[in-house]
């Protein structure tokens with residue numbers, strides 16, 4: 105009897121445990137917010153519990169015409185201006201290059217960690233091309249970084265290359281051609297990777313993140329220097345044509361701005377009439393919010409700001425200016441007057457009004473930076489403190505990289521009579537992509553690194569043209585000090601790092617007449633620059649000021665070959681480049697099957713001989 109009773113109790117206990125567990129699971133499931141809908145498109149509200157989606161896009165690169173037949177009676181008939189294929193640009197008929205007959209190219213908008221599959225169809229006659237996904241580290245997929253002759257062969261005319269990678273870096277980014285000058289003619293577009301609301305650090309600062317609230321700015325090349333238009337979303341305002349961002353009074357909007365560059369490499373000033381901009385991100389990375397009347401960024405950079413639609417309901421101009429041209433770019437913030445105002449009495453005063461408003465927030469460094477009303481890059485703080493080991497005084501690898509131009513006679517296509525050098529070498533691209541076809545490169549002919557220099561680069565040769573590679577152990581901490589010794593140009597230089605983002609920990613000045621050994625010594629004594637090892641911003645593009653130096657830190661986590669290069673030069677093979685090989689060859693992911701190949705060819709001896 106007792107045994108039977110004990111058994112019964114055991115069963116009852118088990119049942120109670122089961123019911124208890126079941127109710128706990130049901131409660132957890134009930135309390136966990138799950139996505140309301142299944143979305144067919146990747147351009148969807150992002151949710152942290154969603155599975156990543158596979159997002160397919162097709163970019164057809166081809167020659168096109170602005171204000172051609174596609175535009176019908178535009179601008180007389182405004183509806184014709186918005187037809188498929190109508191590119192307005194500066195309102196003149198001219199040959200341009202486009203992706204999908206759009207300028208800028210289509211906005212690719214996905215959620216963090218989605219898998220992007222982009223078929224790039226090259227329909228440019230006789231012209232090779234690659235696409236770089238600026239802001240994406242490609243840690244798992246270095247073959248998809250889009251650097252010709254380093255990570256892949258240029259995509260040949262009338263062929264298709266499928267880029268496949270994880271959109272692992274959230275934020276406002278940019279895709280663009282990385283060959284020749286195609287990006288000047290129109291092959292670029294925004295790449296927006298959103299985080300789920302619950303993990304987006306800045307989410308409480310805005311109400312709406314509208315997929316249409318993107319401003320892509322670029323110089324347009326038809327004017328002479330000093331007289332070229334700035335396009336905003338592919339339009340130089342004319343007649344009544346200008347992009348409009350529609351807002352509902354009383355709401356706060358996240359607006360994403362991309363500087364897609366141009367031939368003159370001019371930094372842009374952006375401002376919105378009667379509004380302040382609350383800047384919340386640079387190069388896709390969150391910063392401690394800064395209220396500013398004007399924001400200055402350089403080419404390739406991006407910023408996100410919050411616009412509070414609390415002004416007089418009307419159209420307010422967004423102005424894009426530069427010191428290089430008088431022809432400013434314009435767009436408008438257009439208050440939707442048919443929608444009732446959402447302004448609550450307490451919302452009419454911005455909660456950030458108590459915060460100081462900067463006249464200018466700039467990612468560049470200038471004399472203006474000393475003014476109290478100007479905030480420059482070294483004063484901007486990341487929302488996340490610098491992690492270990494980057495906050496330590498000493499890094500595993502420290503590289504001093506001076507760059508300059510020298511007068512030398514060479515075949516190199518630099519500036520007239522001037523040859524660029526970075527780290528004492530003039531970068532030359534190899535004859536095959538070093539990542540996918542490493543064994544086909546003649547090391548003696550091309551490669552220079554700490555173990556080897558081509559024979560022609562004797563100690564007395566003023567210039568050494570070679571594929572300059574620096575090997576960096578995987579997972580090591582790295583500091584790069586870029587030093588601007590260019591005495592021929594009055595401009596700053598803008599550098600972009602592939603494969604990693606970095607913390608811009610320091611900016612120094614007045615290194616013009618200081619030799620490199622003295623610079624190192626000054627740095628050891630802490631006199632070259634002050635380093636911010638706590639809150640320095642995270643970026644992928646940096647301006648090295650005239651006669652100045654910048655220090656960048658990152659942990660080399662992505663195995664691959666990664667380019668660090670000056671992007672102000674309009675040609676990709678300008679010489680101010682250096683290649684980092686991160687990790688050993690065995691650390692590199694295997695070359696994808698049937699990956700396209702290219703290289704030199706010398707005919708067999710019996711051919712016509």
Ligand SMILES: [Cu+2]
Nearest residue numbers: 236282600669
């Ligand atoms: Cu690049």
